[in-house]
Amino acid sequence: MFFFYFSIIRMVRYQVIYKFLRIRTGPSTEDECVGEYEKGDIINSGGIPFEGDDGRMWVSYTGGQTGVTRYVCYSEPGTQYLRRI
Numbered sequence: 001m002f003f004f005y006f007s008i009i010r011m012v013r014y015q016v017i018y019k020f021l022r023i024r025t026g027p028s029t030e031d032e033c034v035g036e037y038e039k040g041d042i043i044n045s046g047g048i049p050f051e052g053d054d055g056r057m058w059v060s061y062t063g064g065q066t067g068v069t070r071y072v073c074y075s076e077p078g079t080q081y082l083r084r085i
Contacts, residue, residue: 027052
């Protein structure tokens, strides 16, 4: 008997609600910062927030021009940086 598992990746959109948000190479503030988003910018992600090793919630996405996975902080205790739209 064969079982198949199909995963449907649904695009999730987030809007930056903080004055700026750093783009990182990994899900930690220790990872390299490669850019920034500004308040009001839209991020298209293929996933939902996940908890990083640093206790913050992170969102990952694949850069449209580079094809490289990048990470932005969704929230940390007491501060939310993104909202789902």
